[in-house]
Amino acid sequence: MIQLTATPLSALVDEPVHIRITGLSPFQVVNLQASLKDERGNMFYSMAYYRADKAGEVDMKRDSSLGGDYVGVHPMGLFWSLKPEKLLVRLIKKDVMNSPFQVQLKLCDLDLPLTSKATSDSKVSLTLERWYVAPGVTRILVHEGRLRGALFLPPGEGRFPGVIDLFGGIGGLVEYRASLLASRGFASLALAYMGYEDLPPQLEKVDLEYFEEAANFLLSHPKVLGPGIGIVSVCIGAEIALSMAIHLKQVTAAVLINGPNFAFGVPHIYHDQIHQPKPWAIHNVITNAFGFLELHRIYKENENEASRYFFPIEKAQGHFLFIVGEGDKNGDSKTHARQAIEQLRRNGKNNWTLLSYPGAGHLIEPPYSPLCSASMNPSVRLPIYWGGEGVSHAAAQEHSWKEIQKFLRKHLIPVVTSQL
Structure with missing residues (x-):
């Protein structure tokens, strides 16, 4: 039979x-x-x-x-x-x-x-x-002040390393990665910042004080282990996470998946500091044979002036894990990570790790997720081509998920040394 x-x-x-x-x-x-x-x-x-x-x-x-x-x-x-x-x-x-x-x-x-x-x-x-959630994980809807999100707590007394989870231009409240992180032992806050409830429908500026409130909210929870938090982020979320790591001492570990090393589209504002977005060339937007938009070449011009728009990443006190899909068609992620790392090196920093995956696309997800090579995006009228080749992309997802967890544990869980 x-x-x-x-x-x-x-x-x-x-x-x-x-x-x-x-x-x-x-x-x-x-x-x-x-x-x-x-x-x-x-x-x-x-x-x-x-x-x-x-x-x-x-x-x-x-x-x-x-x-x-x-x-x-x-x-x-x-x-x-x-x-x-x-x-x-x-x-x-x-x-x-x-x-x-x-x-x-x-x-x-x-x-x-x-x-x-x-x-x-x-x-x-x-x-x-x-x-997407293990038995015993609890979900707490966050509606405190202007914060909007969902906090996932692992089972048990705690305390647990705290992580803010940020997605990109899709907007809304996206919870599936945060719930998985909680299933793996992290107190994880899925944070919305546009296109959700009373938040702006589109991102008009990155108000870093909002994200600072989120970091302080997470650290103030009795089940969250301090003194710092981590961030897991992709695309525009990775742009925000990098900016957070520079300005907020609370951020000690930032996972940046296929994000830029500069402000894209809108300014970043923190108190009286304003970081203007890097200009881009609309004529370098490609419509491929399928009719999908490719955005990875829009910053190819004016490279001599590009550095003045880079975030001052050398000011960050925490650690970075750059995750790059070399087949990313939504951004030149490999170049952006290389530029950020070179900036750190020039300033005598070694607080970074790079994972660069040939054949992986933009949307590097948790393991065994189907490759999404193209989809609609709320902020763009035409479909966006994200890139990626099936086997290579799948391998990148499986490997990077393990490395993300190792990285977060290494930099968020204090090492206790015994005194003789």
Whole structure:
């Protein structure tokens, strides 16, 4: 009898799953499909072909995909290769607390087309639960003063290292990375700063006093371990995080994923200090063959004057983890990280680590998240091309997530030395 097994059936989304098929004929070729429906009803699909061994078994930890959405040995390939049925749809979990994503795995005939009608024709199927929050994690909606966000606390008495989680131009309150960080032992504040409740619909300025309030709020919580906090950030969020690290002594560790080393679009204001945005050339915006915008060349001109717009990163007292997707088509992230690091070096600083990933795109997410190479953005009318190649991007996500946690623990948890 043919059996399809996946272990564990219910787990956090950043945990790997061991998928096996038994009971096949020796060397039989099978088609394995995965599907997921998001909270808005959008469908995502992936598929791969596998050949059984002489015992009639397929083990995705061991065996190579012969074709489909990926080729080679990729135990989690069916997850990170999920593609939206509708173009330009990005997989984003909204309700992290009450329901997981359900991924259906199906073993199908070789000539079966990849459609949602395949269910009744599959030989065998099973459903997995992929959670964004671990048991015992609590969520506290933050509506204090002008602060808007959601605080996630790990189970237990604490205290826990504190982290502010910042996304980019998508706006709103994005919680899925913060909930995962809390599941891994961090008190994590998903912080909204535009496009949410009474916050501005678009970013008109970066008011660093707002983010200072967030840092102080987090540090004042009785379950948060001081004396400093960390930030995990991407895109515009990484721009803000870099600025925070320079101006706010509370920030001791900043993870910057594909962000610039200067102000983009709007000024940064802290008390009476104003840091003006770097000018960009609209004629260097590219519309590629798919009709998607590529923004990674808009700062190619006036490089001789560029340095006067750079943030004074050398003033930061904390540590930086630069994460770069070398296939980023939304920004020249590799150049921006190199410039920031060179600035630190010139000033005798060694408070940085660089992780640069060939083939990875702009949206480097937690492990096994599907690559989103293009999607709509609330601040731009045309779709944006984020870049990235499936296998390379997936590898970058898996490796960087582990390094992010190591970096945060290293710089947020004080080392206790015993006194003899």
